[in-house]
């Protein structure tokens with residue numbers, strides 16, 4: 037780090053320049069100390085402990101070769117497709133998904149594929165992925181996986197047809213892991229009276245890499261843990277650092293191996309060439325998923341894809357432009373401080389130009405919401421490198437507080453920078469509730485509170501249709 041943004045000034049050859057910048061920083065610190073709210077809520081800082089292998093949430097469904105770890109995600113660009121994934125342990129079994137709509141009862145069948153992988157001395161079960169296409173919008177479907185005497189049935193509801201005033205409710209979860217706290221976060225999401233219909237997951241899934249040799253059994257337990265939600269509503273996946281599973285010391289040199297075998301995403305539908313960056317439309321939202329851990333410099337595949345992607349977003353069709361990534365750009369926690377900086381320098385200009393409404397990230401195990409700010413004036417020599425209020429800029433939300441084994445990130449930078457509107461080291465989840473093309477209601481819920489309690493909230497005004505200053509509406 038330290039190559040870009042603020043720090044590039046200090047690597048310039050002029051010592052005078054360094055002095056000016058340092059002075060500037062000190063002055064800024066003085067001016068900026070009237071930042072937002074650092075929550076006074078004090079959480080008991082007990083350690084997050086992984087749930088043991090024999091926990092109820094990890095139980096294996098009964099029956100020979102029973103499908104387990106069932107999860108769904110969007111399977112096309114507009115929401116008429118669903119990817120169904122599941123694992124069978126004893127034999128490959130069937131790749132087919134049987135499905136029927138609540139009304140028609142006429143059963144149809146879609147054929148999928150099966151993959152396996154080895155990781156050090158672990159051999160995966162049979163991982164099935166089946167894309168169901170051309171579903172009707174806004175319809176409840178039942179589906180069945182497995183064969184013979186051991187089949188299992190689930191259901192999902194397809195989103196309404198893409199359109200500018202379609203209400204839709206997204207849940208936000210990040211850095212979940214599989215501790216008792218993770219289970220609380222998921223339970224709170226499930227019981228939140230504002231029912232989320234789709235989870236936007238901002239990366240760091242199982243934390244299997246916390247075990248010796250990245251014991252991939254913990255990828256299996258995680259799949260069983262989230263099934264109770266992810267089999268019934270799509271989880272939109274973002275890759276985090278804990279998906280890398282890059283471990284040359286045991287011969288594992290292909291990054292993202294377990295993740296890419298287990299979690300398929302519809303990246304080809306948005307003309308992406310890799311599953312780490314892609315986009316979907318869902319109801320009135322256009323969602324762009326980026327990868328903090330894939331190359332993003334100029335001329336890289338991700339850069340070229342994103343450059344071509346932004347102009348495709350039609351705010352008359354999808355007013356809400358949402359970006360997901362793992363490593364946050366505006367984080368005022370000492371944990372992972374500035375890790376998102378080089379990507380911010382590459383892409384922030386576009387986010388402002390194309391008026392992204394909100395950016396959700398994870399990685400930092402705490403909660404933070406920013407003001408609408410940008411920091412794009414800097415050009416190596418002008419020294420203009422302070423975040424400024426910018427009504428074309430997104431709100432940045434860090435929601436890496438799912439509750440994994442690494443515990444809370446409770447060491448914040450002081451003073452709280454001006455761009456930071458609210459920050460708190462507690463586990464929780466959030467909900468982004470789109471009402472129409474101009475308004476969306478956002479709320480963050482900490483695990484210590486009752487299911488309906490909002491610890492932080494904001495009325496969002498759409499950046500294209502209603503670009504008023506909404507940052508003070510908290």
Ligand SMILES: *[C@@H]1O[C@H](CO)[C@@H](O)[C@H](O)[C@H]1NC(C)=O
Nearest residue numbers: 156157158159248249251253
């Ligand atoms: C993998 O190797 C480790 C270390 O030798 C051992 O503890 C573990 O039981 C092995 N797992 C399997 C599935 O063989």
Ligand SMILES: *[C@@H]1O[C@H](CO)[C@@H](O)[C@H](O)[C@H]1NC(C)=O
Nearest residue numbers: 087091092093216219220223
């Ligand atoms: C996880 O949460 C669910 C729902 O609240 C509960 O039924 C289950 O017992 C919990 N399991 C563990 C291991 O905490």
Ligand SMILES: *[C@@H]1O[C@H](CO)[C@@H](O)[C@H](O)[C@H]1NC(C)=O
Nearest residue numbers: 113304305306307308345348
């Ligand atoms: C993907 O590329 C094809 C061929 O250029 C084009 O027809 C299609 O509209 C593109 N899809 C998206 C979602 O950009």
Ligand SMILES: *[C@@H]1O[C@H](CO)[C@@H](O)[C@H](O)[C@H]1NC(C)=O
Nearest residue numbers: 245246247248249441442443
């Ligand atoms: C697992 O996570 C804990 C908490 O962050 C850490 O102390 C420990 O070193 C990690 N273990 C491994 C094998 O990564």
Ligand SMILES: *[C@@H]1O[C@H](CO)[C@@H](O)[C@H](O)[C@H]1NC(C)=O
Nearest residue numbers: 369370371373446447448449
């Ligand atoms: C908090 O973070 C700062 C900066 O990284 C570090 O110097 C300090 O020791 C940390 N404090 C604690 C209590 O960990």
Ligand SMILES: *[C@@H]1O[C@H](CO)[C@@H](O)[C@H](O)[C@H]1NC(C)=O
Nearest residue numbers: 201470471472473474475476
């Ligand atoms: C959009 O939703 C907001 C919040 O519910 C409401 O106040 C506003 O009247 C709605 N706009 C239209 C055009 O319905």
Ligand SMILES: [Fe+2]
Nearest residue numbers: 240276277399
């Ligand atoms: Fe992370």
